[in-house]
Amino acid sequence: MSKTAKVLVAGSVVLLAAACGQARSAPVPAAHAVTSTTATTTTTPKPAPPTTAEAQQMLNTLGYQARQANGELDDETKHAIVAFQKVQGLPRTGVVDDATAAALRSPRTITPQHDTPGTHLEVDIAHQVGYLVTDGKVGKIYDVSTGDGTGNRITPLGDMHVVNQIDFWEYAPLGRLYRPSYINYDGIAVHGGEPVEPVPSSNGCVRMTNPSIDDLFPIMHVGFEVLVF
Structure with a gap:
């Protein structure tokens, strides 16, 4: 009958088999491998800014009057950008910077004050823009400048209607008016002929660029609704 003895040799267990006179070492468990993982961060590349022609097309699609998508940063394009x-609550620079480019890709929409049938003009004093609204939907958006609020230089609020039009230049005491459409009997008109500043700067009228007035004058007949709010 064979006998087996256990002997500790240098930290290993050695089995002595008496029957065969051979010694064999018990296997030592292998050490567990340690895997090191490093977290990686994936960054999304910033979209390239639109070219001037692309920005013009985007503005026109949204209703802002950049007019020709010719790649030129002309006055009408600058007014459309402003x-x-x-409307987006951005600095009024007239340049498509990073913030403006981002807003063009995800713009704030406009809800008109009146959704009545037909076409009317809404003048937003807070944002200094005009909206041409047809059947409750904003179609065109214009850069405007209204009264600066000093003295009598105040644009009246309310639902008004065109009472008179002059289809040419009018030389008024406070300056030249291009194709004015008067919306009350106190001399307040929607007109062109003066620089349209990014801030309120008129004598009380609703000031627009001449091309914008050329758009609007043919439809702003006597009785046409103009809502100033």
């Missing part, structure tokens, strides 16, 4: 920046 009008867009006014």
Whole structure:
């Protein structure tokens, strides 16, 4: 009958088999491998800013009057950019910077004050823009400048209607008016002929660029509704 003895040799267990006179070492468990993982961060590349022609097309699609998508940063394009920046609550620079480019991709929409059938003009004093609304939907958006609020230089609020039009230049005491459409009998008109500043700066009228007035004058007949709010 064979006998087996256990002997500790240098930290290992050695089995002595008496029957065969051979010694064999018991296997030592292998050490567990340790795997090191490093967290990686994936960054999304910033979209390239639109070209001037692309920005013009985007503005026109949204209703802002950049007019021709010709790639030129002309006056009407600058006014369209400023009008867009006014509505989006951005600095009024007239330049498509990073913030403006981002807003063009995800713009704030406009809800008109009146959703009645037909077409009317809404003048938003707070944002200094005008909305041409047809059947409750905003179609075109114009850059405007209203009264600066000093003295009598105040644009009246309310639902008004065109009472008279002059289809040419009018030389008024406070300056030249291009194709004015008067909305009350106190001399307040929607007109062109003066610089349209990014802030309220008129004598009380609703001031627009001449091309914008050329758009609006043919439809702003006597009785046409103009809502100033």
